[in-house]
Amino acid sequence: MRRAAATVVTLATLVAAVVYAGIPVFVHPQVDPLRRADAIVVLGGTAYARFDVGLRLAQQGYAPELLISRSTGEDDPLMDRYCDGGFSFRVDCFVPDPWTTQGEAQEIERRAKAGNWRHIIVVTYTPHVSRARYIVGKCFHGQITMVASPSDSGLKFWSWMYIRQSAGYLRAFAQFGC
Numbered sequence: 732m733r734r735a736a737a738t739v740v741t742l743a744t745l746v747a748a749v750v751y752a753g754i755p756v757f758v759h760p761q762v763d764p765l766r767r768a769d770a771i772v773v774l775g776g777t778a779y780a781r782f783d784v785g786l787r788l789a790q791q792g793y794a795p796e797l798l799i800s801r802s803t804g805e806d807d808p809l810m811d812r813y814c815d816g817g818f819s820f821r822v823d824c825f826v827p828d829p830w831t832t833q834g835e836a837q838e839i840e841r842r843a844k845a846g847n848w849r850h851i852i853v854v855t856y857t858p859h860v861s862r863a864r865y866i867v868g869k870c871f872h873g874q875i876t877m878v879a880s881p882s883d884s885g886l887k888f889w890s891w892m893y894i895r896q897s898a899g900y901l902r903a904f905a906q907f908g909c
Contacts, residue, residue: 760857760858760860760861760864760877760879761860761861761864761877762860762877762878762879763875763876763877763878764876765788765793765852765876765878766793766850766876767792767793767794767850768793768794768848768850768851768852768874768876769794769795769796769843769846769847769848769849769850769851769873770794770795770796770797770798770842770843770846770848770851770852771785771788771789771793771794771796771797771798771851771852771853771854772785772798772799772800772835772839772851772852772853772854772867773785773797773798773799773800773853773854773855774800774802774832774835774853774854774855774859774863775799775800775801775802775803775827775835776802776803776855776856776859777803778856778880778881778882778883779809780856780880780881781854781855781856781880782799782810782813783880784854784878784880785797785799785854786813786818788852788854788878789818789820789822790818790819790820793852794820794851794852795820795821796820796821796822796823796846797818797820797821797822797823798823798824798825798838798839798842799813799814799822799823799824799825800824800825800826800827800835800838801814801824801825801826802826802827802830802835804826805826810824823842825838832859832862832863832866832867832899832903833866833870833903833906833909835867836866836867836869836870836871836909837870837909839851839867839870839871840870840871840909843871843873848871848873849873849874850873850874850875850876851867851871851873851874851875851876852876852877852878853867853875853876853877853878854878854879854880855877855878855879855880856879856880856881856882857879857880857881857882858882858889858892858895858896859896860877860879861896862896862899862900862903863877864877865900865903866903869903869908869909870909
């Protein structure tokens, strides 16, 4: 009985430590003060609020170019309102290859070299900010300003984010270079 109780206490302590350690990484990641940049890059996903954040930043004049990852694919009609133009600034959309944050970072590197970018603003949803900073920083060697878009909430969402983002970090740590 004592052994079972000790095991439960140990596991509960371990879970609490992991949750506590993840708060500054996933729940309250480091974001940066906004300032003008060469481009705004919005990383993909199905939380479309991030695309509105990127669009709003471009409309406010933070960069002359908006680069959007169409990670939901070419056939996503919701993305057409962002990618089909009609703005006073340049908007370009791409489908990442591979279909991962690393694929997005590789495209950022390619575009940055072609456009001579030295500073970018990267928009993604809150639990992805820290990992995205790490991965994009492996490919883009200029200044990165990270912006968090709103994300869901609730125990189910955050439990899944801790698992997903932690696994993504492990994968990113195992991959060398861009």
